[in-house]
Structure formats: C-alpha cells, structure tokens
Amino acid sequence: xxxSGMIKVGMGDLKVCKTPGVLTTLGLGxxxxxxxxxxxxKVSGLLHCMLPDSTQFKNVTNVxxxxxxxxxxxxxxxxxxxxxxxxxxxxxxxxxxMFASKSHNxxxxxxxRNVMAVKMKLSEMQIRIIAExxxxxxxxxxxxxxxxxxxxxxxxxxxxxxx
Amino acid sequence: xxxxxxxxxxxxxxxxxxxxxxxxAGNATTALAKMLQMKMDMSVPKVALLPFKDISQLxxxxxxxxxxxxxxxxxxxxxMMMFLFDTKxxxxxxxxxxxxxxxxxxxxxxxxxxxxxxxxxxxxIVSGSYLTxxxxxxxxxxxxxVPSMTVDMIGALMSVPASEFxxxxxxxxxxxxxFGESEFVxxxxxxxxxxxxxxxxxxxxxx
Numbered sequence: 001x002x003x004s005g006m007i008k009v010g011m012g013d014l015k016v017c018k019t020p021g022v023l024t025t026l027g028l029g030x031x032x033x034x035x036x037x038x039x040x041x042k043v044s045g046l047l048h049c050m051l052p053d054s055t056q057f058k059n060v061t062n063v064x065x066x067x068x069x070x071x072x073x074x075x076x077x078x079x080x081x082x083x084x085x086x087x088x089x090x091x092x093x094x095x096x097x098m099f100a101s102k103s104h105n106x107x108x109x110x111x112x113r114n115v116m117a118v119k120m121k122l123s124e125m126q127i128r129i130i131a132e133x134x135x136x137x138x139x140x141x142x143x144x145x146x147x148x149x150x151x152x153x154x155x156x157x158x159x160x161x162x163x
Numbered sequence: 164x165x166x167x168x169x170x171x172x173x174x175x176x177x178x179x180x181x182x183x184x185x186x187x188a189g190n191a192t193t194a195l196a197k198m199l200q201m202k203m204d205m206s207v208p209k210v211a212l213l214p215f216k217d218i219s220q221l222x223x224x225x226x227x228x229x230x231x232x233x234x235x236x237x238x239x240x241x242x243m244m245m246f247l248f249d250t251k252x253x254x255x256x257x258x259x260x261x262x263x264x265x266x267x268x269x270x271x272x273x274x275x276x277x278x279x280x281x282x283x284x285x286x287x288i289v290s291g292s293y294l295t296x297x298x299x300x301x302x303x304x305x306x307x308x309v310p311s312m313t314v315d316m317i318g319a320l321m322s323v324p325a326s327e328f329x330x331x332x333x334x335x336x337x338x339x340x341x342f343g344e345s346e347f348v349x350x351x352x353x354x355x356x357x358x359x360x361x362x363x364x365x366x367x368x369x370x
Binding site for chain 1: 215216217218219224225226228231233272273311312313314315316317318319320321322323325326329330332333
C-alpha cells in the first residue's frame with residue numbers, strides 16, 4: 001500500500017483486495033488493465049497484462065504477464081478471498097497503440113491483440129464485460145474502487161472518466 | 164534459439180555494453196549540441212537488467228509525462244531505440260531549434276504540429292549518430308526506421324519495449340544514458356536490442 005491507501009499493481013503484475021480497497025495501475029500503454037469484481041462479496045482484482053498468449057512461450061515464470069494465464073490466476077486469488085466466479089463482472093481499460101506503426105513490426109499492434117485476448121479469455125470463462133475503455137493512442141492510469149465497483153480512468157490532457 | 168542469457172552476463176560483458184552506450188550516446192550528444200549550438204554534458208551510462216515493474220522508476224514515476232521518440236533498429240542489429248525528454252526539456256530544445264523564446268508554460272504537454280516535427284527531427288539526427296557509432300564500433304550494419312513521437316506517461320511509453328522484451332523474459336536490459344545542458348535539458352537514450360543482437364554485438368567486439 002502506498003500513502004494514499006491504494007494498492008499498486010505494476011506492469012506484468014496482479015493484486016486482489018477486499019472492500020474498501022482501491023487498486024491502481026499507473027501508465028497503462030499497450031498493456032490491458034482488467035478489473036474483476038464480485039458485486040456481492042465486493043472482492044476485487046486487477047491484472048496488468050502485457051502480452052496476449054502464454055501458450056506461445058515455453059518458460060512462463062510470471063503468469064501475470066499474459067492475458068490468459070493472468071486471468072486464471074486473478075480469479076483463483078479472488079476466490080480465496082471469498083469471491084464467487086459466477087457473479088464476477090469485468091471492466092477493462094488500456095490496449096492503446098502508443099506509437100503510430102510505420103513498419104511491419106507487430107509489436108506495435110500488441111495493444112489490440114491484448115484486448116482481443118482478454119475478451120476471448122473472459123468469454124471462455126463466462127465473465128461478462130460491463131464496461132470498457134480500450135484502444136486509441138494514449139496511455140491510461142486506472143483506479144478500481146472495490147466499494148462501488150467504479151473504474152476511474154485518467155489520461156493526459158483528457159477529463160477523468162468513470163466507467 | 165539464442166544462447167545468451169541476460170541473467171548471466173559477466174561483468175566484462177556489462178562493461179562492454181556500457182561502453183557502447185557511452186560511445187553511442189556521446190556521438191548523439193555531440194550531434195545534438197552542434198545542431199543547437201549549445202554545450203551539453205552526458206552522464207556515465209547505466210546498463211541495468213530490471214524487472215518490468217521497476218523500469219519506469221529509473222526515470223521517475225510511471226505517470227510522469229514525457230516526450231518519447233521511438234525508432235526501430237534494422238539491419239544486422241535489430242531492436243528498438245527510445246529517447247525520452249521531460250516536457251520542459253522538449254520545449255526548450257524545440258525553442259532553441261526554431262529560434263523561439265522559451266515561454267512561461269514550459270511544462271505544457273501541448274506541442275504544435277511544427278514543434279512535433281522538429282522533435283522527430285531531433286530524434287532522427289540523434290539516433291542516426293548513435294547508430295553510426297554503434298555500427299562503426301561493431302562493424303555491423305544497422306540503421307533506424309522513421310521515428311514516431313508521442314507525449315504521454317512514462318509507463319505507457321515503456322510498455323512498448325517491455326512487451327517486445329516480455330517475450331524473452333521477465334526483465335528488460337537497458338543501456339541508458341542521460342544527457343543535459345545545465346538544468347534545462349534532461350533526456351534519456353535507451354538502446355534495446357533484441358536478444359540475438361546482443362550476441363552479435365558482443366561477438367563483434369570479441370566476446
């Protein structure tokens with residue numbers, strides 16, 4: 001926890017909390033910040049994943065780096081805190097394309113692929129996405145409030161948004 | 164598959180990479196100083212292997228707003244190169260280049276089209292001299308792709324090289340140099356070669 005009482009989630013990282021915890025991640029670029037929330041127990045989790053698919057890699061040492069393995073881990077940690085998977089809903093943000101693509105390098109499109117991977121995995125696990133703010137070309141700082149289920153999104157030079 | 168393991172680089176390999184940062188950034192700083200006709204100093208480069216979540220902290224907080232210029236490296240050495248300036252420095256550099264007076268609001272994150280293009284041009288020149296030095300030193304062919312520029316939070320900008328490197332491991336190796344003119348300009352060069360390119364660079368230098 002930092003001074004403002006928020007639980008910080010780093011790049012390629014995930015954290016869970018009970019109410020009234022607030023989860024935050026700063027400067028999401030091509031990464032996706034997936035907030036999962038059980039409205040009854042108010043147990044919340046935030047994943048900051050960087051890459052779409054862990055099955056393409058042999059040595060997965062950090063599951064939170066990938067959308068698919070990260071979501072499985074996030075749900076299991078939330079269940080340990082008393083969340084029920086069938087009640088969970090998701091709010092997602094991020095997956096921007098930070099630099100205009102001028103080459104064939106598909107790294108630059110990783111944001112888009114991250115968002116797609118998150119959506120696929122969530123639908124496979126039958127978790128509904130109730131709000132999203134993804135894509136475009138700017139970074140986002142997000143805060144998830146477990147008490148209200150609100151997801152606050154801040155971006156440079158733009159008004160704050162709550163989804 | 165590449166043989167090199169970034170977790171197990173020897174001190175000597177680290178030193179060699181540092182030297183590359185030194186020479187490359189030295190050349191780039193000189194080019195920039197000449198173009199702007201100002202005196203510039205450069206710090207001793209840092210080579211660091213950092214977990215992703217700590218990368219942005221090397222420079223500041225993840226939500227600090229900076230100007231980032233990203234270029235791809237192509238040829239025998241491939242990877243990415245990134246320059247970061249704080250917004251104040253970017254304004255100052257552009258004003259010097261365009262012979263404008265510094266305005267009061269140098270922390271503003273707004274840049275005109277003209278200013279953006281001037282910053283990209285600075286990126287072009289600086290990266291060109293960095294890569295020329297790298298190419299000469301290693302005798303390898305390397306050139307930069309067209310730069311693209313963004314003003315945003317450090318964390319968001321760093322996610323681009325981080326996701327590229329995320330394919331190889333949980334850490335990112337950065338060759339980073341800081342340069343500046345008194346307190347006005349602070350910038351960072353980052354050289355982020357792909358794993359195979361590290362091997363080539365080190366081999367070319369006799370390691």
